[in-house]
Amino acid sequence: MKDEPRVLQISPIRNGTVIDHITAGEALNVLKILGITGTTDECLSIATNVVSEKSGRKDVVKISDRELCTEEVDRIALIAPQATINIIRDYLVCEKMGVEIPKVLLGVVRCPNRGCISNTNEPIKSRFEVTKRGLHCLYCDWYLTEDIPGHII
Amino acid sequence: MRQHIISIKEFEKKEIDALLDRAETIDQGNYDPKALEDKILGVLFFEPSTRTRMSFEAAMARLGGASIDMGGVEVSSVVKGETLADTIRVVSGYADAIVLRHPKEGAAQLASEFASVPVLNAGDGAGQHPSQTLIDLYTIRQAMPLEGIDVGLLGDLRYGRTAHSLAYALTQYDVTIHTLAPEGLEMPPNVVEELRERGVEIVVHDEIGEFTRALDVMYVTRIQRERFPDSASYYAVASSYRVTPELLTQAKEQMIVLHPLPRVDEIDSRVDALPHAKYFQQARNGVPIRMALLLEVMG
Numbered sequence: 001m002k003d004e005p006r007v008l009q010i011s012p013i014r015n016g017t018v019i020d021h022i023t024a025g026e027a028l029n030v031l032k033i034l035g036i037t038g039t040t041d042e043c044l045s046i047a048t049n050v051v052s053e054k055s056g057r058k059d060v061v062k063i064s065d066r067e068l069c070t071e072e073v074d075r076i077a078l079i080a081p082q083a084t085i086n087i088i089r090d091y092l093v094c095e096k097m098g099v100e101i102p103k104v105l106l107g108v109v110r111c112p113n114r115g116c117i118s119n120t121n122e123p124i125k126s127r128f129e130v131t132k133r134g135l136h137c138l139y140c141d142w143y144l145t146e147d148i149p150g151h152i153i
Numbered sequence: 154m155r156q157h158i159i160s161i162k163e164f165e166k167k168e169i170d171a172l173l174d175r176a177e178t179i180d181q182g183n184y185d186p187k188a189l190e191d192k193i194l195g196v197l198f199f200e201p202s203t204r205t206r207m208s209f210e211a212a213m214a215r216l217g218g219a220s221i222d223m224g225g226v227e228v229s230s231v232v233k234g235e236t237l238a239d240t241i242r243v244v245s246g247y248a249d250a251i252v253l254r255h256p257k258e259g260a261a262q263l264a265s266e267f268a269s270v271p272v273l274n275a276g277d278g279a280g281q282h283p284s285q286t287l288i289d290l291y292t293i294r295q296a297m298p299l300e301g302i303d304v305g306l307l308g309d310l311r312y313g314r315t316a317h318s319l320a321y322a323l324t325q326y327d328v329t330i331h332t333l334a335p336e337g338l339e340m341p342p343n344v345v346e347e348l349r350e351r352g353v354e355i356v357v358h359d360e361i362g363e364f365t366r367a368l369d370v371m372y373v374t375r376i377q378r379e380r381f382p383d384s385a386s387y388y389a390v391a392s393s394y395r396v397t398p399e400l401l402t403q404a405k406e407q408m409i410v411l412h413p414l415p416r417v418d419e420i421d422s423r424v425d426a427l428p429h430a431k432y433f434q435q436a437r438n439g440v441p442i443r444m445a446l447l448l449e450v451m452g
Contacts, residue, residue, distance in 0.1 A: 115278045117259040122236050124263055133346065139259025140280055141160075143343045 010045040016064040018086040018093075019076065024049050026080050027059035033075040033152050034068070042066060055082060075108050077101045079149045104129050109144065109151045116140035126153070155449055157265040158273045161283040161318045166325040173291050175445040176438075184444065190217035192451050195248030197240065198275070199226050199255045204414060205275045205285070208439030209252050212447055215440065221248060238267045245269040250451050253277070271450035279312045285413055286318040288442045292435040293370055296409050299323075303367050305331040305358075307394060308374035308419060310340040315413045316374050317344055324351035331367055333358045335376065335390040361394060365403050371396070371429075373412045373419050397421040401429055411435050 022030055027048050036042055043064035052058040059080075067087050068076075076083055077099035087095040107125030111118050118126040118139045128135040134145035144151060155168075164172075178184070194213045198206050210220045223240075237255065241264045244251055253264050254275040261274030261281065276282040293299060304323055306316045310332055317340070320330055330353055332340055339357075348355055358364040365371065373396055378387045396410060396419060412420055412432040424430050 113258060115256070115258045117237070117255075117257040117263050117277075120237075120257060122263055123238050124266070133343070137259070139262050140278070141258070145343070 010047050010060065010062055012091055013043075013045070013062050013064045013088055014091055016062065016066050016088055017068050018088060019061045019063075019068075019080075020058070020084045020086060021052070021055065022059035022061065022076075022080040022083045024055070024057035024059055027061050029079050029149055030059075030061055030076055030083075033079070033149075034063075034072055036063070071107060073097075073099050074102055074105055075152055078105075078108070078152060101130050104138070105135065108153060109135055109148065110153050111137045111140060111142060112144055112151060113137065113140050113142040116142065156271050157261075157268075158271070158283055158446055158450065159261045159265055160274070160281040161286045161322045162281075164283075164322070164325075169287070169290065169322065169325060172287055172442075172445050172449065173294055175448070176287070176291055176441040179444050180438075180441040184216070184448075186215065187217040188448060189213065189451055192216075192218040192249040193247065194218060194220045194447070195244040195251040195270075196220050196222040197244060197251055197253045197255075198222070199237075199253075199260075202254050202276070204436055204439060205254060205282075208436075209273075209275065209284075209443050209447075211440050212443035215444055216447060218447070218451075237263060241267045241272075242269075250447065273446060273450065276314065279314050279317075282314050282318055282413075284439075284443055284446055285315050286322045287446070288435060288438045289315070289319050289372065289411060289413070290322055291438050291442055292411060292431055293409070295434070295438075296431065297369060297407065299326045299328070301327050302369040303329045303331060304370040304372060305333065305364055305368040306340070306372050306374070307333050307361075307364070307396075308335075309338045309376045310334040310374070311338040312377065313374040316340070316372065319372060320344070320348055320353075321351075324348055324353045329354045329356060331356045331358055331364055333361060333364045333394065335394065338376065338390075361400065362403055365400055365408075366405075368408050369405060371404070371408060371410045373410060373416075375412075375415065375417055375419060378417075391418050395419060395421060396424055398423050398427060401427060404429065 027046050045062040047060045049057045050060055083099045085097050086093045105128045109128050111126055116139055127138040134143045136143055213220050245268045250271040252273045252275050253261050255277050258278035258280035260277040265272045274281055274283055310316050376391050408429055409431045410429045414436055
């Protein structure tokens with residue numbers, strides 16, 4: 001075992017985004033909230049339960065030719081608060097950022113209150129403030145305290 | 154001066170007290186009957202209401218202004234699929250302020266984001282009804298100081314927006330809140346938690362005699378029949394918390410009974426003749442309170 005060669009589990013990408021340090025087991029949820037399914041045409045590499053010195057186990061997702069926008073990063077922060085985002089251009093890491101749950105989530109989470117105006121066809125995005133008690137809907141005043149990933153739009 | 158009146162939670166104690174003082178002055182006849190004579194109020198009621206609508210229109214008329222409305226929902230552009238946002242943008246061009254009643258929670262907040270004139274929330278779903286809360290506070294204040302009293306909330310405390318709004322407003326005062334609700338219609342845990350975080354003491358009761366004896370103010374809300382699977386289960390609950398003259402023999406002499414109306418069976422009509430009954434005075438107070446609010450946003 002001592003001379004086992006080191007190999008890369010996922011090959012590098014030329015351009016795109018590497019999402020590293022995703023909470024182990026959440027990689028598929030990250031893809032879901034990015035709208036990536038079996039029918040979309042992104043070139044992906046996914047590694048789950050990779051050994052990590054920092055967190056024991058982690059997931060990694062690499063997406064070729066796509067750079068994440070702020071709203072997408074906000075969504076990832078809700079389910080993988082330790083994740084880091086690396087923007088890759090011509091094989092080089094051009095931007096490296098941690099994710100941070102913003103104070104206000106705009107268009108990221110659906111309000112669980114069926115009577116909320118944000119669940120209608122009005123020209124607005126859902127709006128939640130992040131509080132210690134959960135996500136607080138700034139339209140109807142409800143609190144979302146459970147199954148936050150299940151309410152991500 | 155406030156631009157919009159959306160939620161009672163936005164108001165600090167000094168603002169509430171100032172509005173109640175203003176309503177009291179108006180109630181004594183000290184107001185300019187031409188204060189809003191060049192103003193138009195857009196009255197947008199997307200669900201039925203008698204008292205709220207009529208008292209806003211009466212308040213506007215008392216101040217010399219005019220009201221326009223969209224008629225019933227069935228004859229409005231809503232049936233063509235128009236969004237609330239578009240309706241608000243259009244009516245902003247016709248009126249100097251908009252009073253909105255809507256079945257969806259958060260509708261008034263949305264309206265305030267699209268309106269170019271002040272929006273007054275006249276009740277949105279099970280959410281907020283700030284002008285009703287000011288009426289409730291004003292009616293209590295006519296009978297006793299708002300500090301150091303025990304206020305009981307009885308009835309549908311789960312969906313009853315008026316009970317939630319009143320409870321939030323009372324957190325600004327040194328008040329103990331008592332609750333009594335049928336099983337399944339208790340105040341939502343997140344509301345109780347928020348009230349306690351705001352420093353109010355909440356006592357939960359399950360026996361109406363003990364509840365009645367503790368109170369200076371009994372605030373009764375209608376138990377909504379549509380929440381129950383059948384008539385039998387509704388009547389079982391509704392009759393269990395009926396306020397009667399016999400029950401009120403246990404109450405403090407100065408205790409007052411309030412109800413945002415309309416009532417169904419929850420208060421026996423024989424209570425109307427007792428000095429405890431203040432709910433018709435409460436309804437009447439809708440006019441000076443709404444005059445104060447209209448002056449606040451348009452005066």
